[in-house]
Amino acid sequence: MKIKINYKDFLTVYFRSFLYQNLLNTRNFQNFGFMYVLYPIIKKFRIKKKSVIQSLLKNFEYFNTNPYFVSFVFGVALNLIERNEEEKLNRFKFDIMSPLAALGDAFVWGIMRPFFVLISAGLILLNQIWAWIIFLVAYNLILNLFFRFYGIIAGYKYGINVTFKLAKMNLQNIIHKLKQISLLLWGSLLYLIIVNKYKIIPKISNIYSTSLNNFYMIVIIILFIFFYNYIDKKFIPIVTYIIYMIIMIFVYISFK
Amino acid sequence: MEFYEILKFSFLISLVNLDERNLGSFTISRPIISGVIFGLIFNNIFLGLYVGTIIEMFIVNLLPVGNFIAPSGAVITGIIIYISNYFYMHEIEYIFPIILLYGLSVGHISKRVSRMLWVFDNSLVEKFINKVKNGKIHFATFNWISLIVSVFAFMLLCFISIFFGIFIINYISEFIVNNFVTKNILKFIFKYLPIFSLVYFLNIYDVPYKLWFIALGFLSAAILNLFILNSEIVFIITVVLFITIIFAWNVITAKLKI
Numbered sequence: 001m002k003i004k005i006n007y008k009d010f011l012t013v014y015f016r017s018f019l020y021q022n023l024l025n026t027r028n029f030q031n032f033g034f035m036y037v038l039y040p041i042i043k044k045f046r047i048k049k050k051s052v053i054q055s056l057l058k059n060f061e062y063f064n065t066n067p068y069f070v071s072f073v074f075g076v077a078l079n080l081i082e083r084n085e086e087e088k089l090n091r092f093k094f095d096i097m098s099p100l101a102a103l104g105d106a107f108v109w110g111i112m113r114p115f116f117v118l119i120s121a122g123l124i125l126l127n128q129i130w131a132w133i134i135f136l137v138a139y140n141l142i143l144n145l146f147f148r149f150y151g152i153i154a155g156y157k158y159g160i161n162v163t164f165k166l167a168k169m170n171l172q173n174i175i176h177k178l179k180q181i182s183l184l185l186w187g188s189l190l191y192l193i194i195v196n197k198y199k200i201i202p203k204i205s206n207i208y209s210t211s212l213n214n215f216y217m218i219v220i221i222i223l224f225i226f227f228y229n230y231i232d233k234k235f236i237p238i239v240t241y242i243i244y245m246i247i248m249i250f251v252y253i254s255f256k
Numbered sequence: 257m258e259f260y261e262i263l264k265f266s267f268l269i270s271l272v273n274l275d276e277r278n279l280g281s282f283t284i285s286r287p288i289i290s291g292v293i294f295g296l297i298f299n300n301i302f303l304g305l306y307v308g309t310i311i312e313m314f315i316v317n318l319l320p321v322g323n324f325i326a327p328s329g330a331v332i333t334g335i336i337i338y339i340s341n342y343f344y345m346h347e348i349e350y351i352f353p354i355i356l357l358y359g360l361s362v363g364h365i366s367k368r369v370s371r372m373l374w375v376f377d378n379s380l381v382e383k384f385i386n387k388v389k390n391g392k393i394h395f396a397t398f399n400w401i402s403l404i405v406s407v408f409a410f411m412l413l414c415f416i417s418i419f420f421g422i423f424i425i426n427y428i429s430e431f432i433v434n435n436f437v438t439k440n441i442l443k444f445i446f447k448y449l450p451i452f453s454l455v456y457f458l459n460i461y462d463v464p465y466k467l468w469f470i471a472l473g474f475l476s477a478a479i480l481n482l483f484i485l486n487s488e489i490v491f492i493i494t495v496v497l498f499i500t501i502i503f504a505w506n507v508i509t510a511k512l513k514i
Binding site (some may be wrong): 015018019021022023024025026027031032034035039049052053056057060064067068080099101105109110114117119120121124125129134135136140144176179180182183184185186187188189190191192193 | 279280289291316329395398399459460466474
């Protein structure tokens with residue numbers, strides 16, 4: 001009887017993928033995590049222990065990609081292991097690793113996380129203390145629940161052709177649009193903060209709870225928007241922070 | 257007693273920090289969420305949210321891409337919240353910018369600690385491969401070793417940083433106030449810190465005509481507020497809904513290539 005992948009295997013790979021980045025190392029990056037996730041599946045399909053060891057050693061090579069988008073590779077691996085075409089997996093891993101990292105990093109770290117941070121942080125500054133839930137729930141729903149699971153299913157379903165499926169998702173375009181929307185959102189949040197002031201500060205500080213001056217705020221914002229680009233490209237963050245502090249001191253002195 | 261309290265709190269920080277790399281990436285280690293957790297422990301959720309939001313916007317643009325290691329958000333937030341809480345009865349407004357500077361510096365040390373753990377994991381993986389060659393496959397053991405070492409390393413870092421921080425920040429703040437800047441200037445910085453971080457956050461976006469998009473968002477919000485909606489909550493919900501609709505429409509059109 002031919003052994004097949006069942007729903008338990010999908011769940012095993014899904015839950016193990018949360019430990020994927022453990023033992024991330026400088027030499028081969030995520031090689032340990034990759035084999036940790038796929039080990040139960042290899043064990044299921046290779047009955048002899050020798051062939052399990054051979055299979056593990058063959059896959060212990062350099063591998064580094066986005067931790068959320070790697071689920072597509074897991075799905076493809078399930079497909080190839082089931083069809084007994086495991087020799088194709090190494091080649092596929094090396095081919096897909098870099099494009100997947102570029103796409104995934106731009107999508108996850110570059111746009112999704114800042115987008116939810118922007119919404120939550122903006123609302124928190126307006127004293128909506130529940131707003132941290134937006135960040136927690138939305139991020140985990142989209143990336144941990146949807147992308148991790150959908151990646152495994154899609155990879156298994158389409159096999160090596162999952163690359164075409166990924167290209168059809170047109171993520172580059174979505175990234176570009178989302179950036180524009182984030183900037184719109186940033187502008188509107190700025191207005192809300194200037195009009196409503198930070199209501200969170202008087203909650204922290206009992207001694208110093210005077211209202212904020214809109215004029216100072218607008219001047220500082222305009223100064224920063226025009227200068228941050230230059231400052232940030234030249235120095236490390238702490239130096240940038242110190243420069244910001246110095247600028248603020250000058251602004252304070254000039255308006256005093 | 258304080259010694260044990262700092263030790264316990266450092267242990268908690270290192271547990272929360274596990275989410276950054278070792279366990280799951282559920283965003284618990286991000287400053288906004290860890291700020292809430294640490295804030296609740298000190299029964300001061302507003303301080304936690306305030307610190308978390310500022311730190312999040314300062315470090316969100318440091319992307320963990322390839323070989324780059326971002327500073328640990330949970331470590332920075334935890335240390336700042338503990339020390340701020342320690343000085344809470346004094347005038348937090350003028351000590352806070354100094355604590356923030358101290359916390360960000362420790363954040364950069366946390367990068368080094370992470371790098372050391374990566375190098376330590378090299379040797380672990382090598383040992384694992386040797387064991388596999390001998391026919392012994394124990395993934396769980398190596399996972400546990402890595403987790404425990406990570407917890408221990410960050411606990412040590414947090415403990416030393418908090419202990420040292422409490423000890424020196426009092427002197428540093430007095431020294432700065434007496435020699436360099438006045439209390440009022442530090443209070444002024446405290447008051448406008450969210451603006452710093454909000455503007456600093458912007459450098460993650462590399463879009464042409466960036467300022468025009470910001471201006472459009474600003475103006476549309478102003479028009480909505482001035483002419484249509486006066487209630488604050490209704491206004492916030494409307495703006496968020498408005499943005500969500502644009503977002504959904506853009507995503508749909510991008511996907512369908514209309």
